[in-house]
Amino acid sequence: MHRIWTLVTKEVRDGYRNRWVIMITLVMTVLALTLSFLGSAPTGSTRVSALAVTVVSLSSLSIFFIPLIALLLAYDSVVGEAERGTLTLLLTHPISRTQVILGKFFGHLFLLVVATVIGYGVAGVIIALSSDEPFMGAEWASFLKLILSSILLGGIFLSIGYIISSWVKERGTAAAIAIGVWLSFVLFYDMGLLTLLATVQGDVITGDFVKWVMLFNPIDCYRMFNLTSSNATALLSGMGGLNADQRISDISLILIMLSWVIVPLIAACAIFKRRQL
């Protein structure tokens, strides 16, 4: 266990040394604040709280930004060390390949946790302080769910990044695949689904089918989790009209997102174990 901890502390220290944490935190804070204030401007007439608007705005930001950061952190974690020659050295120490992946995962996840909690937390606190009316418990719950699920989303794309990094032989290839994966999940998947829905009429493709297909995209899980997290967010995001039987419970969505973290992580460990150095 102490060896995993040694790797975690090294990854965290590296993150601070090469300014990753500061950069991510700053960017997330600035974007969160900008979106929060811009997004909360029209709430006067909709009678929806500024925090609910912030949750919806930040969800949309996270969908693009967090997977990108996670993939950037993870894509060269194995292949980069292999190119520098430090991977060979690392593996001649009494540490298993699974421990190497886990050490990197928890180290990188910690960086994401710091960036998300500070970035989104600061935005939440400032919005709360500048709002005329105090927020309800349910609104804060939605906001906490946003932070928790954003961390989960980061974990998912870290795990996917390790699969890429353990698989390929060159950093350039890993970077290209990482960008491809990001575009596929963030953009192409939903575009494909929309095209399918537009081409084939609703009689053929049922709502249930669409719902299940969306669960195979962690970004859609995240979107469903946050945009339906309260009546206010559902109303703002256009999910309010969704029938109750079409909704998926929060617990189910969290479990699905956790599976999206664990299964790719196990796959990354298995691929890394088979990697010839």
Add this chain to the structure above:
Amino acid sequence: MKPNIELISVTKEYGRTKAVDVIDFSVLAGECLALVGHNGAGKSTLIKMVLGLTSPTRGTVNVFGYNPSHIAFSQMRKKIGFLPEQVLFQNNMTGRETLEFYSRLKGVACDDLNDLFRRVDLFQAADDRIGTYSKGMRQRLGLAQALIGSPKLLILDEPTSGLDPSSRQNVYGIIHEMKQAGVTILLSSHALTELDDRIDRVAIVNKGHLTAVGTIPNLRHNIGLAAEIIIYGTDISMQSLAQHFSNRFSADCFEYNVAHLHCPMNEKVALLKEIMALNISFTNIEINDPSLEQVFMAYTKAKEPVYA
């Protein structure tokens, strides 16, 4: 004596390429064996198999009696120090932070790191960032890393590659110390010449094949390369010499005032005695054994492995 490293009929294939082809050798406890070969000969692949970083396609590798690819070998790794051929430590870490990291991975206390820094002559630069280190300093840091936890087996892949003569001397000084302390050492090099007197045995590898294993004197003796005796004298003394050896050496060997006589290594002394017994006056005699480079080149062309 039980070998610490044992390779039995080991073959390693990458796709259709055979990086290592049916190689057998062993390194006894406390012995220093050098793997010598050209770039791409298979030395690094052999080292990776010994370290369990890659598995042989066929054959058996045993280190301390264990299969190094097996998970049970993990605890044996505490006893092993390894210096890779090329390692780029992180520039933004200091030398001390780097050694602390590897000490913790090995489960060794970081108390005596200063001793290690002194041994590799890096004490003054221990707290400087690696980005400021020269190539020699980085290599010495790598060596210090390999010495963490007083290993019983030291594996050094091209430890002097790219170093200046002074740094090379330093590296071989540390290798000598470790050898004196009874540490088993496996190192690789592409220069046989710099290993003379510094190792116990050498294994010559060429294109994945083992072409020779043995001590350098035995390898030099057994390859059958000729020694050269150069005799300087007057034209009269050369004529007398040519006349005496006319049935054994061609006339080309004798010039105006110098003779070049080649003979097998084991006949060198007898030939010298015979020359001296002729009672001819010479101005000088030089004896040239085949150079280690010549020996190495001859063994790389050998069809069958030579055990000397």
